[in-house]
Amino acid sequence: MTATEAHRAIEAIWRIESAKVIAVVARMVRDVGVAEELAQDAFLTALKQWPEAGVPQNPGAWLTATAKNRAIDLMRRQKRGQEKYAEIGREMERDQAAMPDLDSALDDEVGDELLGLIFTACHPVLSTDARVALTLRLIGGLTTDEIARAFLAAEPTVAQRIVRAKKTLGEAQPDFEVPRGAERAGRLASVLQVIYLIFNEGYSATAGEDWIRPQLCEEALRLGRILAGLAPQEPEVHGLVALMELQASRLKARVGPRGEPVLLLKQDRGRWDHMQIRRGLMALQKGEALAGAEPGPYLLQAAIAACHARARTGDETDWARIAAIYGRLGALAPSPVVELNRAVAVAMAEGPAAGLAIADAIAGEPALKDYHLLPSVRGDLLAKLGRFEEAGAEFARAAALTRNERERALLMERAEAAARGEVA
Amino acid sequence: MHFMVMVRANEDTESGRLPTTEEFTAMLKFNEELVKAGMMLGGEGLQPSSKGAARILFEGDKRTVVDGPFAESKELIAGFWLLQAKSRDEVVEWMKRCPNPTRGKSVLEIRQVFEADDFGEAFTPELREKEKRLGETAARQQAKG
Known part of the structure; x- marks a missing residue:
């Protein structure tokens, strides 16, 4: 293996393992920022050692063990006086002693830690923006630069946001555990909201920087699937995955030849991704079976998306x-x-x-009041009823309210059509 | 990015031998890891070419159907995964962790799936639209006879 090959392999391993390593260490040191630094330390050590010594048999366990050792060192140095930390340190040492064989530390045993980290990144003490950035950074393994490009924000802004988020978490001292009981539902709703926000940021973008935007949808889908793997008993998690799969299945059909948005009923359904629809319907089925008679909002929205997905033509809806x-x-x-x-x-x-x-x-x-879809819908219905004058006024109002240029053009066209007495 | 990972067939997969409980459990566990990593889009194991296999040979307008089994096992596929990943390297690192899918020497082949954007300039939305219109015109002309 050449040095370049080794570096590429190590970077890929980092992408695979970083969230789990950070999750395990965060629970020890109770600080996401420190945990990330320690994990990065372990990664740097790997970059130094692996090109010569070779990649270990179980790289994830190696990285975790190295980062854990760093954490123990740090706690010894820093907090000698504090009984709490000393105790955690001793506990960890006992764990280490009881676990001489690195390869026996299997990756899938960190599921609880990883889920705990997801809940922490989406903690209610953080602003929504901070939750989104931290989730993409810690769980998605995206760099600050990648997050900034995806959200059309300046890199220093995103970097700042992440630093502040880590500081807020450091002060709030969350327990990094998976919330249980009455708290769980609310905390889970926050996680689902963050993932869906990431998805929508990718989904609602039209032209311009759109090359990176579908990637955000993919990232959100991946986060959703990770969550479904970690918390398979939660119906709404499957509901969110189903909703995202079903909406993403229409991505290619949503934009016309000149980059203009194409409305659902005018889309070429042959261009929908039918494999993705199948995955969405499967997730929906799983969620509905778990939810029984009381499906939550994501399952209901997914069920609506499924009605569209199942119709071979718009008329069959x-x-x-x-x-x-x-x-x-x-x-x-x-x-x-x-x-x-x-x-x-x-x-x-x-x-x-x-x-x-x-x-x-x-x-x-x-x-x-400022929601352009209200006059847009009223305009459409009025035109269908033959009340063209009122319809034209509504479309013009909608065009003035929308912030999307493509949509404005479409609404102006409809206003003109109404003026000619056409439904368009 | 999406990738297809194919298991190349060999004498073992072509023999129709069913996996042992241990082999099955190991593969199931690996697949679970892929699911938990949010990468798994799909995957199937395929029957040996002696069971339900056929080939259709195209030559100009001519089509010839050849039934299995097929002799050259190395050219056959015994199973596949469809994965979402950030890079090829990520798929490589994951698949190195896959238990040996056959008894003996196995080959996994990783291929990147085409996405509409990969067609680049040669397949812009305008062209796509034009192509569709051409298709419609041709269909109308044919209908008129």
């Missing part, structure tokens, strides 16, 4: 079922946005007048 699921979703977590979506589904199932009645009922909601 089961809109009545979609409207009913939106109804359940709204009952679970009342939201004018969900209600607006229900209006669209009801319009498709029962006609534009029924949908418009629902949309009109929420038109005064303060949360929808």
Whole structure:
């Protein structure tokens, strides 16, 4: 093995093992920042030793053991006076003594630590931005530069965000354990939200820097699958994975030849990724079986996405079922946005007048004041009812509200079509 | 990035021998690790070419179907994984940890899956659209006879 080959191998091993190493050490030293540094120390040692000595049989166990030893050294040096740390140090030494054979320390036994680290990175003491950055950095193994490019942010900004997040966690002293009991549901919701945010950041981008954006969707999917592997008994985790797989299956069909967005019903369904749809439907099935009669919001959203995925053509879409699921979703977590979506589904199932009645009922909601999809939906329904003048005004209003250039162009076209008395 | 990892067939896989409990457990455990790493998109083991295999040979417009079994086992595939990874090197490092998939010498081949962007300039959305329109025009003309 040449030095370059060894370096490439070590970097790949780092990507595979870093989260687990950090997770194990974080539980010892109770500090993510220190844990990351110690893990990086171990990695640097590997870079020095492995090109000559060769890559060990079980590189993950080697890295973990090396980082653990560093942690013990550090704790001895730093905290001699503090009984708590000394005790942890002794415990670890006993563990070391009881585990002379590196190869017997199997990778899959760190599942709990890794899950604990995911919960810590998504800890409620952190801002949402910080949770996202820390999760991508610690669990996804992305560099600060990669995260910055993915979120179209400056690298120093992201670096700062991560430093501050680690400091906040250092002060908050979380226990790095997997939350149990009543706390668990809320903490899990935060983890799911972070992963879904990462996914949506990739999914909602259209043109421009789009080359890196699908990568964010992939990263989110991978994080979701990791979580599903670590917490397979949680129905909502499968729900989120299903939702992301089903939405991502449409990625290629969502953008037209000139980079313009293509609406769901106008998409070429032949360009949907049907293998991905199958994976999504399988995850949905798993989640629904676990949830029984009470599916959570991710499972419900996945069930809606599945209605679209199962329809071979737009006309075959089961809109009545979609409207009913939106109804359940709204009952679970009342939201004018969900209600607006229900209006669209009801319009498709029962006609534009029924949908418009629902949309009109929420038109005064303060949360929808600057939401371009409200006038956009109303415009569409009004046009279908032949009320073109009102429709044109709504489309123009929607065009003024959207921040996406492509979408603005599309809405202006529809406003002009309405002026000509066409539905478009 | 997506990768396909193929297990090359050999005399062992072509014999139709079923894996022992130990072999099966080891492979199951490895696959679980891939699932937990969030990489597993799919994978299957394939029957030997004596069972349910066929080849279709294309030559211009001519198609010839040849039934299995096929003699040259090294050219056959005995199973595959479909994986999502950040790099080829990551797949290499993972697959080095795979238990030997056959008795004797085995070969795993790693190939990167084409994604739409890989077609580059030669397959831009405009071209794609044009290609589709050409297809539609051709279909209409054929329909008119």
